[in-house]
Amino acid sequence: MLRGLDISNMLIIDRLELQFQPGLNVLTGETGAGKSILLDSLGFVLGWRGRADLVRQGAAQGEVTAWFDLTDDHPGRAVLDEAGLPVDDELILRRVNTADGRKTAWVNDRRCSGEVLRALSDTLIELHGQHDDRGLLNPRGHRAILDDFAGLDAVRDKTRKAWRAVGHAKKALVAAEAAMAAIRDEEEFLRHAVAELDALDPQPGEEADLDTKRRLMQGAERIREDVQRAHQILGHDGAEGAVSDAIRWLDGVADSAEGQLDAPLAALSRAMVELDEATDGIVSALETLSFNPSELEDTEERLFAIRGLARKHDVGPDELSIFADDLRRKLTALDAGDADLGRLRSDLDAAQTAYDAAAEKLSAARRTSAKALDKAVMAELAPLKMERAVFETQITDEDPGPDGRDAVAFTVATNPGAPAGQLNKIASGGELSRFLLALKVCLTREQTGLTMIFDEIDRGVGGATADAVGRRLSQIAATGQVLVVTHSPQVAALGAHHWRVEKKVAKGMTTSQVVPLAAPDRVDEIARMLAGDTITDEARGAARALLSG
Structure with a gap:
C-alpha cells in the first residue's frame, strides 16, 4: 500500500509531501493544475518510462521518494530477495534525475537498476486510465487477466511444465539425430x-x-x-x-x-x-x-x-x-542408434500428448471462465448506463506455447448489432472508462491489499452515471487502496480522503501544490466542481447533498 510521496524540483513542483491512506483517495483540481505531474512523478520513482524533461527549470536535479507498507505475503518481497535488496515491512523507493538526464535509484537505501524498480512496480501499483497501455487496454495481458480471474494457476503451471518437457524431449531428439548424422558421415x-x-x-x-x-x-x-x-x-x-x-x-x-x-x-x-x-x-x-x-x-x-x-x-x-x-x-x-532414436521419438510423442491434454484442459477452463467473466461484466455495465453494450472475451487459437494455445482478447460492442472490437479501438472516452471500471470491479472481487490508480477514468460521464462510477470505485477501495484523479463531483464526494491540486504564481514562478481538504473545504471544492469559479449557496447545498451520500 502506498503510504507517502515526497517530490522535489519536478516540473512545476518545488517541494511536495503527501501521505495517503487506505480506501478511496481522490485528487481534484482545475485542468493544468498539476494532477498529471503527480502521476508522472510517481511513475518516475517506480521506474516507468515516461517524459524525459522532468527536472524543474533552474534546479540541478529532481528527486522523488515513495514509501509503501508490505504485508508478509506481498509479492514485492520476492523481487527484493531475488535482487539481493533489504526486505522489511516498509519499502522506500528514491530516484534522482539530474538536469543533464542522468537517473539514479535506491531501494531501502541501496542502489538499484531501473529494471528492478519496474519489477517492483508491477507488484505495487496498477494504473488504469484511457491511455493505459500497461494494463487492461493491452491485449497481450488479457490472457493472464482471465487466468487470474478464474484461478487457473495450477492448470496453467501444469501446462507450462508439460511444455518444458516437450522442449527437453525435442532438444534430446535433435541432439541425438545430429550426433547420428555425424557418425553416419564417418x-x-x-x-x-x-x-x-x-x-x-x-x-x-x-x-x-x-x-x-x-x-x-x-x-x-x-x-x-x-x-x-x-x-x-x-x-x-x-x-x-x-x-x-x-x-x-x-x-x-x-x-x-x-x-x-x-x-x-x-x-x-x-x-x-x-x-x-x-x-x-x-x-x-x-x-x-x-x-x-x-x-x-x-x-x-x-x-x-x-x-x-x-x-x-x-x-x-x-x-x-x-x-x-x-x-x-x-x-x-x-549400431544402437536406431533404437535410441526410436525411444527418444516415443518420449517426444508422450510429452506432446501430455502437453496437448494439459493445454486442452486449460483451454476448456478458459472458455468456461470467459463466459463467467462476460456475465459478470455485463451485470456491472447496467448500473453504469451501458445496458445495451456487449462485452465479450474472445478466445482464438494461436501457436502452442508455455501458456497454452489460446489468444485472449477483451472486445466490446457499444450497441447491439454493432461490430465488436478491441476496447481501446471501439469505445469512446466515457464508454471506455466505464468498460474498464466494470472489468476491474469483476477482477478485484477476490483480491485484497491492492493499490490502484485511476486517471480520469470518469471522463465523459456525469450525473447518475458518474455516481455509479464513484460507487464502483468505492467498492474496489473497500478492500485496498484506490487513488483517483477526477473532475467528477459525484466521484469526489465518495472519497474517504480528498486532496486539491492547485497552481500558484509567486515572483514570476509557477508552482503546483496539493492541499489536503477538511470537511468544510471539501464542500467548497465539490461546489466549485459543480458550479465553476463562482461558488453559490446552491452549489454548496448540492455539494453537501453529495457528501451526505
Missing part, C-alpha cells in the same frame, strides 16, 4: 579404422619395448662377440678355473701357515661367488643376444606399423588403444 572410416586397429592390436608401452628390442638386436653381433670373449675369460678355462686352483692350493697349505691364509681364502671364496653371478648374467645376456635373423624383421615391421598408424590418426603410439576404444564406442552408438 561410418566407413570408423569401420575401416577399427578393423585396422583390431588387426594390429597395439598395447600401451609396446612401441617403446619394440624400439629397445630392435636397437638391441641391431647391435647384437658386435656385442655378442665381446660378451662371448668375456665369458671365456671368466669361465672354467679362465678366471674361474684359476681362482678355483688358487683356492685348492692355498687350502692345502693353510694349516701350516698359522692362520696367515685364512683371510685370503675367505676373499677368494667371495670372489668365486661374485664370478659365478657374473658368469650367470653373461650367459643370460648371450641367450638374449641370440635371435633368429627374421625376428629383427618382425620386430621392425610391427614397430613401423604402430608408428605409422599413430601418425595416420594423429595420436601417440601409446594412445592407439584408447583411440580404438573411442572409435568402437561410436560404432556401438551407431
Whole structure:
C-alpha cells in the first residue's frame, strides 16, 4: 500500500509531501493544475518510462521518494530477495534525475537498476486510465487477466511444465539425430579404422619395448662377440678355473701357515661367488643376444606399423588403444542408434500428448471462465448506463506455447448489432472508462491489499452515471487502496480522503501544490466542481447533498 510521496524540483513542483491512506483517495483540481505531474512523478520513482524533461527549470536535479507498507505475503518481497535488496515491512523507493538526464535509484537505501524498480512496480501499483497501455487496454495481458480471474494457476503451471518437457524431449531428439548424422558421415572410416586397429592390436608401452628390442638386436653381433670373449675369460678355462686352483692350493697349505691364509681364502671364496653371478648374467645376456635373423624383421615391421598408424590418426603410439576404444564406442552408438532414436521419438510423442491434454484442459477452463467473466461484466455495465453494450472475451487459437494455445482478447460492442472490437479501438472516452471500471470491479472481487490508480477514468460521464462510477470505485477501495484523479463531483464526494491540486504564481514562478481538504473545504471544492469559479449557496447545498451520500 502506498503510504507517502515526497517530490522535489519536478516540473512545476518545488517541494511536495503527501501521505495517503487506505480506501478511496481522490485528487481534484482545475485542468493544468498539476494532477498529471503527480502521476508522472510517481511513475518516475517506480521506474516507468515516461517524459524525459522532468527536472524543474533552474534546479540541478529532481528527486522523488515513495514509501509503501508490505504485508508478509506481498509479492514485492520476492523481487527484493531475488535482487539481493533489504526486505522489511516498509519499502522506500528514491530516484534522482539530474538536469543533464542522468537517473539514479535506491531501494531501502541501496542502489538499484531501473529494471528492478519496474519489477517492483508491477507488484505495487496498477494504473488504469484511457491511455493505459500497461494494463487492461493491452491485449497481450488479457490472457493472464482471465487466468487470474478464474484461478487457473495450477492448470496453467501444469501446462507450462508439460511444455518444458516437450522442449527437453525435442532438444534430446535433435541432439541425438545430429550426433547420428555425424557418425553416419564417418561410418566407413570408423569401420575401416577399427578393423585396422583390431588387426594390429597395439598395447600401451609396446612401441617403446619394440624400439629397445630392435636397437638391441641391431647391435647384437658386435656385442655378442665381446660378451662371448668375456665369458671365456671368466669361465672354467679362465678366471674361474684359476681362482678355483688358487683356492685348492692355498687350502692345502693353510694349516701350516698359522692362520696367515685364512683371510685370503675367505676373499677368494667371495670372489668365486661374485664370478659365478657374473658368469650367470653373461650367459643370460648371450641367450638374449641370440635371435633368429627374421625376428629383427618382425620386430621392425610391427614397430613401423604402430608408428605409422599413430601418425595416420594423429595420436601417440601409446594412445592407439584408447583411440580404438573411442572409435568402437561410436560404432556401438551407431549400431544402437536406431533404437535410441526410436525411444527418444516415443518420449517426444508422450510429452506432446501430455502437453496437448494439459493445454486442452486449460483451454476448456478458459472458455468456461470467459463466459463467467462476460456475465459478470455485463451485470456491472447496467448500473453504469451501458445496458445495451456487449462485452465479450474472445478466445482464438494461436501457436502452442508455455501458456497454452489460446489468444485472449477483451472486445466490446457499444450497441447491439454493432461490430465488436478491441476496447481501446471501439469505445469512446466515457464508454471506455466505464468498460474498464466494470472489468476491474469483476477482477478485484477476490483480491485484497491492492493499490490502484485511476486517471480520469470518469471522463465523459456525469450525473447518475458518474455516481455509479464513484460507487464502483468505492467498492474496489473497500478492500485496498484506490487513488483517483477526477473532475467528477459525484466521484469526489465518495472519497474517504480528498486532496486539491492547485497552481500558484509567486515572483514570476509557477508552482503546483496539493492541499489536503477538511470537511468544510471539501464542500467548497465539490461546489466549485459543480458550479465553476463562482461558488453559490446552491452549489454548496448540492455539494453537501453529495457528501451526505
